[in-house]
Amino acid sequence: xxxxxxxxxxxxxxxxxxxxxxxxxxxxxxxxxxxxxxxxxxxxxxxxxxxxxxxxxxxxxxxxxxxxxxxxxxxxxxxxxxxxxxxxxxxxxxxxxxxxxxxxxxxxxxxxxxxxxxxxxxxxxxxxxxxxxxxxxxxxxxxxxxxxxxxxxxxxxxxxxxxxxxxxxxxxxxxxxxxxxxxxxxxxxxxxxxxxxxxxxxxxxxxxxxxxxxxxxxxxxxxxxxxxxxxxxxxxxxxxxxxxxxxxxxxxxxxxxxx
Amino acid sequence: xxxxxxxxxxxxxxxxxxxxxxxxxxxxxxxxxxxxxxxxxxxxxxxxxxxxxxxxxxxxxxxxxxxxxxxxxxxxxxxxxxxxxxxxxxxxxxxxxxxxxxxxxxxxxxxxxxxxxxxxxxxxxxxxxxxxxxxxxxxxxxxxxxxxxxxxxxxxxxxxxxxxxxxxxxxxxxxxxxxxxxxxxxxxxxxxxxxxxxxxxxxxxxxxxxxxxxxxxxxxxxxxxxxxxxxxxxxxxxxxxxxxxxxxxxxxxxxxxxxxxxxxxxxxxxxxxxxxxxxxxxxxxxxxxxxxxxxxxxxxxxxxxxxxxxxxxxxxxxxxxxx
Ligand SMILES: Cc1cc2nc3c(=O)[nH]c(=O)nc-3n(C[C@H](O)[C@H](O)[C@H](O)COP(=O)(O)OP(=O)(O)OC[C@H]3O[C@@H](n4cnc5c(N)ncnc54)[C@H](O)[C@@H]3O)c2cc1C
Ligand SMILES: Nc1ncnc2c1ncn2[C@@H]1O[C@H](COP(=O)(O)O)[C@@H](O)[C@H]1O
Numbered sequence: 231x232x233x234x235x236x237x238x239x240x241x242x243x244x245x246x247x248x249x250x251x252x253x254x255x256x257x258x259x260x261x262x263x264x265x266x267x268x269x270x271x272x273x274x275x276x277x278x279x280x281x282x283x284x285x286x287x288x289x290x291x292x293x294x295x296x297x298x299x300x301x302x303x304x305x306x307x308x309x310x311x312x313x314x315x316x317x318x319x320x321x322x323x324x325x326x327x328x329x330x331x332x333x334x335x336x337x338x339x340x341x342x343x344x345x346x347x348x349x350x351x352x353x354x355x356x357x358x359x360x361x362x363x364x365x366x367x368x369x370x371x372x373x374x375x376x377x378x379x380x381x382x383x384x385x386x387x388x389x390x391x392x393x394x395x396x397x398x399x400x401x402x403x404x405x406x407x408x409x410x411x412x413x414x415x416x417x418x419x420x421x422x423x424x425x426x427x428x429x430x431x432x433x434x435x436x437x438x439x440x441x442x443x444x445x446x447x448x449x450x451x452x453x454x455x456x457x458x459x460x461x462x463x464x465x466x467x468x469x470x471x472x473x474x475x476x477x478x479x480x481x482x483x484x485x486x487x488x489x
Numbered sequence: 490x491x492x493x494x495x496x497x498x499x500x501x502x503x504x505x506x507x508x509x510x511x512x513x514x515x516x517x518x519x520x521x522x523x524x525x526x527x528x529x530x531x532x533x534x535x536x537x538x539x540x541x542x543x544x545x546x547x548x549x550x551x552x553x554x555x556x557x558x559x560x561x562x563x564x565x566x567x568x569x570x571x572x573x574x575x576x577x578x579x580x581x582x583x584x585x586x587x588x589x590x591x592x593x594x595x596x597x598x599x600x601x602x603x604x605x606x607x608x609x610x611x612x613x614x615x616x617x618x619x620x621x622x623x624x625x626x627x628x629x630x631x632x633x634x635x636x637x638x639x640x641x642x643x644x645x646x647x648x649x650x651x652x653x654x655x656x657x658x659x660x661x662x663x664x665x666x667x668x669x670x671x672x673x674x675x676x677x678x679x680x681x682x683x684x685x686x687x688x689x690x691x692x693x694x695x696x697x698x699x700x701x702x703x704x705x706x707x708x709x710x711x712x713x714x715x716x717x718x719x720x721x722x723x724x725x726x727x728x729x730x731x732x733x734x735x736x737x738x739x740x741x742x743x744x745x746x747x748x749x750x751x752x753x754x755x756x757x758x759x760x761x762x763x764x765x766x767x768x769x770x771x772x773x774x775x776x777x778x779x780x781x782x783x784x785x786x787x788x789x790x791x792x793x794x795x796x797x798x799x800x801x802x803x804x805x806x807x808x809x810x811x812x
Contacts, residue, residue, distance in 0.1 A: 243699075243757075246778075247623055256627070326597060348589075353622050355605055360561070360593035369562065369672035372590045389742050390678060391586050397676040404672075411729035449602035450633045453617060457780070458628045464774075464790040471797040475805050478773065481789060486771040488693070488750040489717075489806075 231285035231379075233276040234341040236332065236362075237269040237304060239297035240352040253454045265300045268347030272408035274415040275377060276345050277308050283379060286310045288339070292320055292332055298431060306418035306426040317435045324448040329361035331446070334439045337366065343384070344405040348373055359407035370405040371398050375412050491578040493519040494549075495528050496568070497540065498587055504537050506649060507583030513647035514610075514640075515581040516544060521612055524578060528657060531567055532556030536659060544655030549575075555666040561591040562673055563666050568595055570664045577637065584641035586741075596639050603639040604631050606760075608646045624759045625782035644741070644764050686720070686736040693719035693750040696739055696766065699726040700755020700776065700795060707732060709799050710754065716806035722746065722766075724756050740765035755795050758783025775799070 241247065242262040250257050265273075276287045289304040291297050292315035301312040313335055320331060336344065344363075349356035356372075363370035376387035380399065388396045389409050400406075418426075436443055467477045483489045495515035498505040512528065519526040525546040530536065534552045541548075551571060555563040568591075572580065582588045584606045596603035604618045608628075611617045617630040618640060688694060695714050701707065714721050722739045723732075739746055741761040751769035756762060758774070758781055766772070767786050774787040775795045784790045791798060 241623070243624075247626055249627065256623075324602070325593070326600075326602075329597060351624060354620075354624065356589050357593040357596070357603060357605060360590065361597040364594045364597040370594070371561075371673060373586055388675075389586070391741055392745070393743060394678050394680055396678050399674040399676075401672040410725065414731070447634075450604055450631050452629050453632050454630045455622075456628050456630075458621065458625070458782075458785070460785065462786055462788075464784050464787045466790045466792065471793060471801050474791050474793065475798060475801045478789065478791065478802065479805055479809070482750065482771070482773070486750070486788065488771050 231279060231283050231342045232340070233279060233285060233287050234336060234339065234344045235269070235273045235276045235287060235289050235304070235309065236344065236346040236358070237273065237289055237291050237300050238266045238347070238350050238352075239263045239291065239293055239300040240266045240350060243267075243351065249455045249457070253456065254452055255455065263296055263299065265303060266347050266350050266352075268349065268408055268410050270415045271410050271412050272345040272347050273304050273307065273309065274413045275408055276343075277416070278413060279343070279377065279379070285342075288313060288341070290332065290336070291315070292323075292328055294321070301431055302426055303418065305429045305431075306422045307416055308422060309429075311429055312431040313434060314431050315434045319436050319443050319446065322448055323446060324450055325355050325357040325361055326449055327446040329358055329365050331436070331439070331441065332358075333362055333365040334441060335434050336362075340403075342403050344368075344403075346405070346407050348407045348409050359405055363405040366405070368403050368405055369400050370407070371400055372407040373409045374406045375409050377406070377412075491522065491524045492575060493522070493524045493526050493579045493581060494571070494575060494577040495526065495545070496580060496582040496588075497528050497530050497537075498583065498585055499530060499533070499537050502537050504539060505583060505585055507585050507642075507644045509583075509649035509652065510645065510647045511581050511583040511642040512543065512545075513649060513652050514642050515579070516653050517647070518579060518581070518610070522578070527575065527577070529568075529571060531564060532558075534661060541656065542654055543657070544653035545657035548657040548659050550659065550661045551664055552661065553664045553666050555669070555671075556664075558675060559587055560671070560673055560675060561594060562669055562671060564591045565595045565598060566666055566669045567664045569598060571662065572599065572637065574662070580637065580639045582639075582641045584643050588641050592639060592641060599637065601637045601639060602633040603641070604633060605641045606643050607640055608643050621760070624757065625785075626780060643760060645767070681735065686734070688720055688722050688737075688739065688744045688746045688748075691720040691746065691748050693717055693752075694722045694739075694746055694748045694766075694769075695719045695752045695754060696722040696724065696756055697727055697733075697754050698724040698756030700757075701727070702755075704730070704732045706796070709796075709803070713799050713803040713806075716803045716810070717750075717752070719750070719752065724759075724762050753783050753787070754799060756783055757781045758785065
């Protein structure tokens with residue numbers, strides 16, 4: 231089975247974010263970047279599927295130079311090779327443009343299965359997977375928490391709201407967006423890290439793909455970023471840990487009356 | 490005058506709450522822009538009763554045998570036909586799990602923008618959509634190119650109690666989906682065998698998040714829970730890591746709780762967590778990050794390392810009980 235995993239590099243969850251002076255993005259200089267959380271689960275699912283039926287796992291990202299690290303991490307965990315779409319012209323892409331460009335690079339590879347995370351933790355669009363499936367004219371299922379291979383197809387478990395689930399059968403080739411918790415992502419082994427160094431990372435530019443860049447004008451543009459205005463008055467308790475605990479117990483007893 | 494379409498998701502004759510909240514947004518936008526408002530329900534030929542008393546110019550019931558149950562391929566094709574016939578300025582939906590599944594595909598097919606998970610909009614000279622990025626830590630104002638725009642509104646972006654009342658005219662529309670290939674075949678919906686933990690009736694809950702750092706720290710949390718007489722709940726990552734079973738998870742894909750006291754420890758307060766606990770009477774958050782979104786909804790906040798606070802709090806509460 232030939233599987234592609236899309237991964238995006240995003241700022242670490244613990245990052246302290248600062249908005250840039252143009253108010254269009256965050257200042258990236260001091261940020262630590264990591265692989266988007268749900269994408270790590272997608273990669274693990276691909277590696278497990280490969281281990282059970284054989285085949286190839288190809289990881290793919292579109293992003294700036296720094297994001298090659300996310301590909302290297304995936305190769306060290308056991309992915310076979312990587313596609314790295316990098317071009318200045320890609321900086322302004324929205325979900326639709328990203329889907330169009332990635333589809334162009336994946337089309338000739340003829341993957342049986344494409345896995346993505348369910349949403350990127352930075353922009354939170356939750357759009358790329360279904361859009362890519364549409365461009366490649368293949369079926370998709372989102373929010374997948376279990377996969378099982380059938381003859382010629384796939385049975386997946388989809389998470390619904392409020393603790394409900396649903397099994398879905400889907401024809402291959404297909405695209406799935408993977409929800410966190412589906413498996414336990416592995417760590418890279420020392421051997422894996424050594425092996426990574428000899429694995430291929432194929433660089434692809436807009437020109438390499440023969441892309442008509444005029445079709446990549448974004449449909450939506452971020453005009454301004456800002457810190458969300460506070461809507462509720464939180465009473466912050468301050469002091470040493472002992473003082474804070476004392477205040478909290480007092481407040482919960484006398485003010486909120488919940489103790 | 491243009492038109493606003495509001496998509497109304499339903500199950501077993503009931504409209505999703507998130508759809509009704511988005512419908513309130515659609516009412517406001519239609520009024521502000523001088524547009525008419527049409528509610529759209531797929532897969533029924535009688536309207537869900539609750540819709541008959543809500544202000545909409547009309548309610549469009551779209552039927553076809555293929556729409557009896559949700560499927561992304563049929564929904565996209567049906568809505569494509571509806572949009573072609575109705576040519577609205579805006580299509581508005583709730584940002585439900587179902588909307589996540591099919592709206593991006595629809596937007597891509599139409600070559601139109603989808604601004605997902607919006608929390609509101611500004612109307613200055615241009616219409617700007619407000620959405621949150623970086624898991625609620627930053628807000629973004631977004632503008633789109635002219636023409637049809639698809640918007641999904643986050644749960645809680647508007648209040649369904651505020652819906653204007655009225656009596657929509659009912660219109661029906663048939664769509665022919667016989668040519669659409671069915672490559673995705675959903676089965677029945679089900680719930681996992683219910684575990685022992687029902688948090689919906691708990692009076693006090695301590696919810697632990699990824700901020701506890703390691704599984705071993707649960708011991709200290711359990712001690713606090715004992716001293717407080719509280720049940721243990723958690724955010725999603727704690728369940729994903731296998732530190733607590735799934736039936737402890739609180740949020741959009743877990744339980745919804747309304748205790749008298751909700752103590753969030755090392756929980757950032759992402760929207761998917763908030764929807765499961767924001768109606769608690771008293772919310773206390775302990776988090777080392779003063780900008781964590783949980784403080785948006787907390788009554789009391791403690792900005793500190795939870796390892797410094799939790800054991801002391803447990804000890805103080807135990808002492809009190811000893812008195
Ligand atoms: C479709 C979908 C469904 C989802 N369903 C759910 C759901 O049902 N429930 C749910 O909870 N999430 C759900 N999520 C995930 C959600 O988006 C967040 O990722 C998740 O809630 C974050 O969990 P957290 O707060 O524990 O972790 P994080 O966001 O990583 O936050 C950890 C917090 O701990 C703080 N911290 C770290 N160390 C310390 C310390 N020593 N002392 C004090 N504070 C510390 C940090 O400042 C941070 O704020 C869902 C997501 C999606 C996309
Ligand atoms: N630039 C990118 N390169 C590779 N994969 C991406 C990129 N952006 C998004 N994805 C994938 O699409 C998923 C959903 O992202 P989004 O629609 O942006 O929220 C992510 O979890 C990734 O798997």
